[in-house]
Amino acid sequence: MLSYFSFTEINLGALTLQVWGLFVALGFVAALAISLKEARKARLADETVWDVMIISLAGMIVGGRIFYFLSSPEKSVAVLTGVHGGFSLAGGVALTGVLSLLYLKNKKRDFKKVFDILTPGFVVALIFVRLGCFLIGDHIGKITTLPWGMEFADGTLRHPVASYEILFLIFLSGVIYELKSKRKRDGHIFLAFIASYAIFRFGADFLRCDDLTFCDARFYGLTLTQWVLLCGIPLFIFYKVLLNKPSAE
Numbered sequence: 001m002l003s004y005f006s007f008t009e010i011n012l013g014a015l016t017l018q019v020w021g022l023f024v025a026l027g028f029v030a031a032l033a034i035s036l037k038e039a040r041k042a043r044l045a046d047e048t049v050w051d052v053m054i055i056s057l058a059g060m061i062v063g064g065r066i067f068y069f070l071s072s073p074e075k076s077v078a079v080l081t082g083v084h085g086g087f088s089l090a091g092g093v094a095l096t097g098v099l100s101l102l103y104l105k106n107k108k109r110d111f112k113k114v115f116d117i118l119t120p121g122f123v124v125a126l127i128f129v130r131l132g133c134f135l136i137g138d139h140i141g142k143i144t145t146l147p148w149g150m151e152f153a154d155g156t157l158r159h160p161v162a163s164y165e166i167l168f169l170i171f172l173s174g175v176i177y178e179l180k181s182k183r184k185r186d187g188h189i190f191l192a193f194i195a196s197y198a199i200f201r202f203g204a205d206f207l208r209c210d211d212l213t214f215c216d217a218r219f220y221g222l223t224l225t226q227w228v229l230l231c232g233i234p235l236f237i238f239y240k241v242l243l244n245k246p247s248a249e
Helices: 019-041 046-071 073-081 089-106 111-135 161-180 188-207 224-231 233-243
Strands: 009-012 015-018 140-143 157-160
Touching: 009 019, 015 019, 019 046, 019 111, 046 089, 046 111, 046 224, 089 111, 089 224, 089 233, 111 161, 111 188, 157 161, 161 188, 188 224, 188 233, 224 233
Parallel strands: none
Antiparallel strands: 009 015, 140 157
16 A cells, blocks of 8 residues: 655655656656667667757646546636646647647658657656656545555545556666567557557546546546547548558658
């Protein structure tokens, strides 16, 4: 059994670091370093990686805030002005994917190749983000009797949902690196990532709490993230269709 804790800030005298923000920044730097290394192996220009990473950063911030606002309309003013924290990872990933695809198509870059190159670094970035969530005590789960449950402040034993996602992402990172050596067609590493992560997140959201005031809102029994994933199925099919088309580059 784990004991609940919340490590939100690092005080350095006159400077105070927000733990979650710090881990997001570390994730971005790690993803950029890994992506540049992978790009050079594939003879892809550094400029393309930098452009997509900057677009991804903007997409994660804007998409994450907008989707969190949609799931918590009662906090609308505070969320949009930044007074209240809140972030939807699924929303950020969704907007990032769309913006990156539009940019690469506009620049006539081979988006299949670029997405495959960026995927390993992106998974590592997600691990850092979820580590930040775990440290600040975010994503409280439903009550459980399992021995690895986390004891919450009210004495209840709950699923450590953030921990589940961290372990899954570490496993997925290993699978992706294994797939790299067996890749036969561009685009399939990213496809494997997005399909695996979507299935995991859809299932994991059923373990998130629904009995506390700050739990994720439910819409007809599903979280906003689950609805986003369901609505994303046509985009997933569209991407798979694009994989069968010849590269533009």
